[in-house]
Amino acid sequence: MPAYRALRARYGFLELCKNPELAAEVTLQPVAELGVDAAILFADILLVVEPLGVGLEFAKGEGPVIHRPLRTMEAVTNLGPVDVESEVGFVFETVRRVRRALPPGLPLIGFAGAPFTVASYLVEGGPSRDYRYTKCLMYDEPEAWHRLMALLVDVTARYLGGQIAAGVQAVQLFDSWVGVLAPEDYRRFVLPHSRALIRALPGDVPVIHFGTGTAALLALMREAGGDVIGLDWRVDLDAGWRAIGHDVAVQGNLDPVVLFARPSVIQDRVRAILERAGGRAGHIFNLGHGILPQTPVEHVKALVDMVHQLSDRRGTA
């Protein structure tokens, strides 16, 4: 959005995240401009691990870089404790500011990275194509792996607890890259930790458990927990929902690339997704993954209108 880009021209990404006044402003922009049904906190999944001292940097156009990646038991053992209140308290302050500014009835969704996805950045040193170092730490040094995951569960539970205490009304757990794993690896190396994290959160705050490329992991992700399971576009919404069971809600599942297409194409896709949801309660319409840079803002506005119109707000959160 132009308003966000204007801010980014003046401030670095981390700088924006760490400034509650500006981060609150960015959080509120889509609510005012797009007409969405909830606000999502402006933050980054790696903020909470920056205090571990791994050398986090957001390099221009390259995404996050971790200058001292964790690839041994020694590196994992040497990680210091994180005091979330003093180290990432700026996020909680952003939450309080957004809650004060939001119109009544519009909920604020907080979030954190799920332990696997955060660990993958810490171990690879940034985004990866093959997740070779992450998987090798699992395979060859399972004790170091489980120790790192347990540490991330602890930090993340306190981080999300702080967001909830500050006022978020739901939390989303981003396991964005978990789809690179074989189901057996998920079961053994990820599920116990994601489950421990979700169980450590207050039971009255809904948890959205999100991943991509997870067609064969959905039942296991459901087993790990969450009140809502995210479905990307690579699985049909009805098939995915059947796989996890209709007693759990789902979120998704429009391909973000569809927003680059003509509005009539977008409308066809919205209609198809709503048909697959079949008017059931418990479907949150959303993109299957994050919005892409250069997405035409007027197409996003049109999408929000289409979803409202075609669903008659049935099934939206």
Added chain:
Amino acid sequence: MPAYRALRARYGFLELCKNPELAAEVTLQPVAELGVDAAILFADILLVVEPLGVGLEFAKGEGPVIHRPLRTMEAVTNLGPVDVESEVGFVFETVRRVRRALPPGLPLIGFAGAPFTVASYLVEGGPSRDYRYTKCLMYDEPEAWHRLMALLVDVTARYLGGQIAAGVQAVQLFDSWVGVLAPEDYRRFVLPHSRALIRALPGDVPVIHFGTGTAALLALMREAGGDVIGLDWRVDLDAGWRAIGHDVAVQGNLDPVVLFARPSVIQDRVRAILERAGGRAGHIFNLGHGILPQTPVEHVKALVDMVHQLSDRRGTA
């Protein structure tokens, strides 16, 4: 492998592909050194589209680059015909040389890119994270898309026909990136073309239909055709095989990253995959995707031995 790296120090990648003597040598290296049960032609899926005049180059460390990507109906309409015999006859000559050199009983597998995956390179101009231009051509210019796919079906059918005439005993169709698609997009924009291609091939040569990230596409890929369906590691072999039906063979499904782990880990994984195959005929043990650079060669040798030992050669091709 060191022998391959020694050749690559002296020749460019395309240069090697186009030299039947050297390409045959490279094809035979793994057979001699690793003890695999079949040879796979050394070539590249983009060789057959280089004659289209799109400006193919293999840039160092970046993979293929297409300097004049196809993004409009005009660009698609202007593509010239490809005479496979004169333009990629060097591949057929490589096949003949390999067949003469291979020990009896060791089959040679030829291959081509499936129309979607080849189209994605032609439209994006190289590898992509989001396949935005490819999907937008589908969505916004479906006539141009279908015309491009039909052209690729025609060229690829003649290309694989030439390989078969020259002596390959099976062909593999690489739809490596098809897993980025929603099932509905696959059904509408890909399936008819992959089916047309597979139907255009001689019925007595087995076709291996390969993709990755395809957990939710397997039944559709089977509908498109193939005697063997590839399963990457992101789906359990038994679940994937059930999804496509036990009357079709499967290939897979070891995560290539496992080859970086300790041999005892590799052995556990081999055993688990063979257990999921359940001793059924029609399982070709293979990696779920291409081998990664820097994979320890001695681990690959160990893998081949483990598969032979643990399967007692049951179910291998």
